[in-house]
Amino acid sequence: xxxxxxxxxxxxxxxxxxxxxxxxxxxxxxxxxxxxxxxxxxxxxxxxxxxxxxxxxxxxxxxxxxxxxxxxxxxxxxxxxxxxxxxxxxxxxxxxxxxxxxxxxxxxxxxxxxxxxxxxxxxxxxxxxxxxxxxxxxxxxxxxxxxxxxxxxxxxxxxxxxxxxxxxxxxxxxxxxxxxxxxxxxxxxxxxxxxxxxxxxxxxxxxxxxxxxxxxxxxxxxxxxxxxxxxxxxxxxxxxxxxxxxxxxxxxxxxxxxxxxxxxxxxxxx
Amino acid sequence: xxxxxxxxxxxxxxxxxxxxxxxxxxxxxxxxxxxxxxxxxxxxxxxxxxxxxxxxxxxxxxxxxxxxxxxxxxxxxxxxxxxxxxxxxxxxxxxxxxxxxxxxxxxxxxxxxxxxxxxxxxxxxxxxxxxxxxxxxxxxxxxxxxxxxxxxxxxxxxxxxxxxxxxxxxxxxxxxxxxxxxxxxxxxxxxxxxxxxxxxxxxxxxxxxxxxxxxxxxxxxxxxxxxxxxxxxxxxxxxxxxxxxxxxxxxxxxxxxxxxxxxxxxxxxx
Numbered sequence: 001x002x003x004x005x006x007x008x009x010x011x012x013x014x015x016x017x018x019x020x021x022x023x024x025x026x027x028x029x030x031x032x033x034x035x036x037x038x039x040x041x042x043x044x045x046x047x048x049x050x051x052x053x054x055x056x057x058x059x060x061x062x063x064x065x066x067x068x069x070x071x072x073x074x075x076x077x078x079x080x081x082x083x084x085x086x087x088x089x090x091x092x093x094x095x096x097x098x099x100x101x102x103x104x105x106x107x108x109x110x111x112x113x114x115x116x117x118x119x120x121x122x123x124x125x126x127x128x129x130x131x132x133x134x135x136x137x138x139x140x141x142x143x144x145x146x147x148x149x150x151x152x153x154x155x156x157x158x159x160x161x162x163x164x165x166x167x168x169x170x171x172x173x174x175x176x177x178x179x180x181x182x183x184x185x186x187x188x189x190x191x192x193x194x195x196x197x198x199x200x201x202x203x204x205x206x207x208x209x210x211x212x213x214x215x216x217x218x219x220x221x222x223x224x225x226x227x228x229x230x231x232x233x234x235x236x237x238x239x240x241x242x243x244x245x246x247x248x249x250x251x252x253x254x255x256x257x258x259x260x261x262x263x264x265x266x267x268x269x270x
Numbered sequence: 271x272x273x274x275x276x277x278x279x280x281x282x283x284x285x286x287x288x289x290x291x292x293x294x295x296x297x298x299x300x301x302x303x304x305x306x307x308x309x310x311x312x313x314x315x316x317x318x319x320x321x322x323x324x325x326x327x328x329x330x331x332x333x334x335x336x337x338x339x340x341x342x343x344x345x346x347x348x349x350x351x352x353x354x355x356x357x358x359x360x361x362x363x364x365x366x367x368x369x370x371x372x373x374x375x376x377x378x379x380x381x382x383x384x385x386x387x388x389x390x391x392x393x394x395x396x397x398x399x400x401x402x403x404x405x406x407x408x409x410x411x412x413x414x415x416x417x418x419x420x421x422x423x424x425x426x427x428x429x430x431x432x433x434x435x436x437x438x439x440x441x442x443x444x445x446x447x448x449x450x451x452x453x454x455x456x457x458x459x460x461x462x463x464x465x466x467x468x469x470x471x472x473x474x475x476x477x478x479x480x481x482x483x484x485x486x487x488x489x490x491x492x493x494x495x496x497x498x499x500x501x502x503x504x505x506x507x508x509x510x511x512x513x514x515x516x517x518x519x520x521x522x523x524x525x526x527x528x529x530x531x532x533x534x535x536x537x538x539x540x
Contacts, residue, residue, distance in 0.1 A: 023372075063368060063375035069383060071341055095368050097392050098333060099419035099480075102293070105333035113339060122367050124394040124414060126421025144394060149369035151396025158438065160428040165435070168428065 003117040003140035004182060006089040007206060010056040011232045013087070016263045017223075017270075019208065020051050020255075021093070021239030022060040022077070026068065028244050030251045040065065041073040045080050047243055050252035051259045052085040057118075057235055059208075062094035078115050089117040091142060091208070091235075097122030097129055104132040111139050118142055120186060120208070123169050130177060137180040140206075145169050145198060148188025148211030166194065167201060174202040184208060187226070189217025189236070196225035204228040206235060212262070213241030219262070223269035231270045238262055273387040273410035274452060276359040277476060280326040281502045283357070286533045287493075287540075289478065290321050290525075291363070291509030292330040292347070296338065298514050300521045310335065311343040315350050317513055320522040321529040322355040327388075327505055329478075332364035348385050359387040361412060361478070361505075367392030367399055374402040381409050388412055390456060390478070393439050400447060407450040410476075415439050415468060418458025418481030437467060444472040454478060457496070459487025459506070466495035474498040476505065482532070483511030489532070493539035501540045508532055 011017065024040045026033070033039035048058060058081055065074040078090050092114055096106040103125075110119040110133075118140025121133055133141040146156050146166035156166040166187075173183045185202065187195045189211035198207065207226055211217035219236070226234050242262070246254025281287060294310045296303070303309035318328060328351055335344040348360050362384055366376040373395075380389040380403075388410025391403055403411040416426050416436040426436040436457075443453045455472065457465045459481035468477065477496055481487035489506070496504050512532070516524025 061372060063366075063372045063379060066341075067375040067378040067383065069341070071336075071339070095392075096333075096365075097367070097394075098365050099417060100421075102331060102333045105337040108337040109333060113337060122365075122392050122394050124367075124392050124425055125417050125419060126424030126426070128419050128421035129417075130421075147369060147395050147399075149395060149398050151370070151398035151400075154396030154442065155394055155435070155439070156396070158430040158435065160430055160435070165425070165428065165430070169425070172424065 001117070002138045003089050006087060006117060007056060010088055014053055014055060015267065016054055016056050017232060017234045017236050017266050018055045018259055018263045019057045019059050019235040019237040020047065020055050020242055020259055021210065021237045022047065022058055023064045023239040023243065024068070025064065030247050030249065032249060038073065040068060040070045041076055044077050046252045047255050048081055049084065050256040052088055054256065054259045054263050055088065057089045057091055059091040059093050059237055061239065062092060075114055082115065091118040091120065091140070092116035093120045095120045095122050095144060097125050099125060100128040100131060103129050107132040107136060111136055120144065127177065134177060134180055134182065137182055140182055140184055142184040142186055142208050143169065143173050145185040146187045146191055146194045148190045148215055148217065152188065167197060170198045170201045174205050178205070186210065189222045190215055192218060192221035192225045195222065199226055199228070204230065204233055206233055208235045208237060210237040212236055213238035219265050220269045223266055227270060236262070236266055271387065272408045273359050276357060276387060277326060280358055284323055284325060285537065286324055286326050287502060287504045287506050287536050288325045288529055288533045289327045289329050289505040289507040290317065290325050290512050290529055291480065291507045292317065292328060293334045293509040293513065294338070295334065300517055300519065302519060308343065310338060310340045311346055314347050316522045317525050318351055319354065320526040322358055324526065324529045324533050325358065327359045327361055329361040329363050329507055331509065332362060345384055352385065361388045361390065361410065362386035363390045365390045365392050365414060367395050369395060370398040370401060373399050377402040377406060381406055390414065397447065404447060404450055404452065407452055410452055410454055412454040412456055412478050413439065413443050415455040416457045416461055416464045418460045418485055418487065422458065436464065437471060440468045440471045444475050448475070456480065459492045460485055462488060462491035462495045465492065469496055469498070474500065474503055476503055478505045478507060480507040482506055483508035489535050490539045493536055497540060506532070506536055
């Protein structure tokens with residue numbers, strides 16, 4: 001399946017711009033998982049099953065699995081999403097970036113080993129480091145542009161030819177790297193003015209927007225500044241505020257309520 | 271053990287600025303590994319054992335293990351280096367970069383799970399994305415500055431305040447991010463003028479220099495432009511030209527000869 005078409009279909013089918021980020025932290029899991037040797041998979045699969053009809057995509061965060069030695073659980077989780085919820089795309093949030101010959105191995109890791117439909121990629125190494133991902137025309141390549149963290153300003157806001165570096169990246173992605181139509185961008189919800197500037201530069205290109213929920217980004221500003229000409233174009237990502245909405249036996253229902261509330265709030269502003 | 275002290279000791283003890291990059295590609299392994307289910311570990315360990323007295327560090331490249339589902343082999347390989355060749359530091363070349371809360375998980379992955387002495391980090395997300403690594407004062411944080419690939423120019427050479435972005439990164443690392451004395455930089459051998467410019471900005475800071483060997487960087491220019499005031503300060507990395515120097519039963523001896531030739535060539539110019 002083609003990532004961009006899956007995403008467009010999921011936006012429409014679920015009437016949702018919500019991306020649920022899967023950032024497992026075993027210390028925050030409900031007590032029922034305390035003695036479960038496969039807790040990471042079971043917790044994430046329960047969240048996925050509770051929210052799949054409310055989202056446009058899921059986004060497992062690689063570091064949270066890798067730090068727990070849980071690559072096998074990550075493989076099974078992505079396979080579970082594809083098997084149980086066909087049509088919901090999976091973004092592997094791994095922020096890869098390496099020289100061309102090594103980037104090919106990272107593309108194989110994300111798309112072949114894990115079976116992700118899209119992957120986040122760091123643009124600092126330039127075109128040939130992104131090319132092995134771009135060449136997979138059925139997969140999405142989501143480039144870091146203006147991230148949601150305070151340190152984003154250290155490099156991304158530096159002025160280059162009269163405009164910030166992140167705008168240069170946005171233009172590179174939209175005008176030069178998107179020949180296969182499979183590029184998207186990451187712009188943090190915590191910087192709505194920057195989101196508007198990027199939207200103005202990139203036409204209808206999809207934008208992954210982390211930073212609502214626990215990081216405090218404003219939903220109204222994100223939708224107003226980030227939506228495209230179709231009223232979509234956004235993957236508004238929330239992780240902790242949904243995953244850990246409840247801590248009891250009803251954690252999955254609590255996650256569903258939180259995802260639904262975010263979907264409805266976003267839709268009020270579309 | 272402290273990475274910087276280990277590195278300085280290894281430079282002196284082995285009279286070597288050579289870093290052997292461990293980029294396993296099973297398709298290029300000698301025939302004797304064809305039916306070995308643990309071929310990645312056995313091949314890399316044989317290279318390590320053949321070269322350990324000729325190098326200042328080893329650098330396993332994460333993607334080459336991850337694409338092969340070989341995280342367990344990577345863990346055992348690093349443990350093997352520490353057990354069999356104490357004092358030789360290990361750099362995990364993973365080029366991590368994520369927002370602060372996630373970066374902490376990547377630091378745990380590199381330093382606690384894999385036991386690496388240092389890790390390569392992408393600076394595009396700024397200070398707070400690097401801080402969890404910097405906080406591990408006994409470990410090295412090797413920041414991408416000017417990489418060895420053609421696409422490096424797409425972002426790294428853009429002019430910011432009258433100088434290229436990579437020089438801005440070099441200054442940030444040396445003057446602001448190195449409070450714990452555990453920073454180093456990556457500058458590709460394929461751009462010797464840029465290496466000289468970085469050395470002029472960062473004093474004696476160690477620089478990891480990939481790109482000699484298969485990528486064609488000139489050793490004399492690297493040493494001349496990159497060495498510090500002590501005649502060291504460099505980790506000159508070669509991977510494929512050493513790993514695959516031979517393809518027969520004597521592959522490890524061939525790798526040793528290639529590593530020794532590189533060490534001796536470097537030392538002629540110091």
